[in-house]
Amino acid sequence: MTIFPTLDPELAPAVSMIPSLDLADVHSARATLDSLVGTALSDLSYDGVDVREISAPGLAGAPDVTIRFFTPQNSHDPLPVLVWFHGGGFVLGTAISSDPFCVDVTRELGFAVANVEYRLAPETPYPGPVDDGYAALTYVHEHAEELQIDPTRIAVGGQSAGGGIAAGIVLRARDEGVVPVAFQFLEIPELDDRLATTSMKTFVDTPMWHQPNAILSWQYYLGDSYSGPDDECVSIYAAPARASDLRGLPPTYLSTMELDPLRDEGIDYAVRLLGAGVSVELHSFPGTFHGSALLATAEVSKRGHAEALGALRRNLRVPLAIF
16 A cells, blocks of 8 residues: 555554455455444444434335434424435445534534444445435425424535535525525535545545446446446436536535545535635635545544534534533
């Protein structure tokens, strides 16, 4: 693996211990990630948080969509809600892998979180995952009173591939005009199947995520009919970076990592949102790599976590005293 001079010294010792997640062997990669998640969840406390599973009807006869729904214990007032999508290159991961983040948002901000279990590629390529996410979003909106959430304070967000799914769903919500999304929250999002940015071409062997995995990820997600980066049939809801019109989207928080092949497509999307008149908060964290925020004891990870929660609080109008 290449040595990167700008890698944060606090993150450097962990690089050699990060297991390989090679998407060429999906079964093995899933097993490896599931093992890591199991270890991370073994000490997770749910104190102060209620979690239950609810089901949203799938679109057009698709299977029901499971949502892990988090609320603060003893909450009464209608709450802001974050509809959240986990990462994993469209191929890996489960909703429960995001439980630590969901617990933090619920406990520290007093939000509800709808953590969506979307179907994975290659078994279910696009549009399945976006359909699942949109079904979950519309269910949360339609059942706001029952779920004790505020339908005017719905945020949609995700990390990595989940960030790409979230961005696609927000575009779809804008175009269909049924669910008013108040805020878009995109962490290290995977947005562009064309893989033509400088960071994508440069970072071919970075930790956690690299160009070879990105290529496979999009091939799995877009399915057998996908003919490559020049395919003009790719939907903007699958690859949001292809959208030519970003007007009318909600205020956005977007983060990128310096040593991440996804860095430049995230920055470009944020700049284009700004050019379309969307209010954007963009953070590009130095010395970091894709997924390095999981190393939560590093100062840069703590700062990123605090800034992300702060952006959610500000944009969904939660009083500072709750924080």
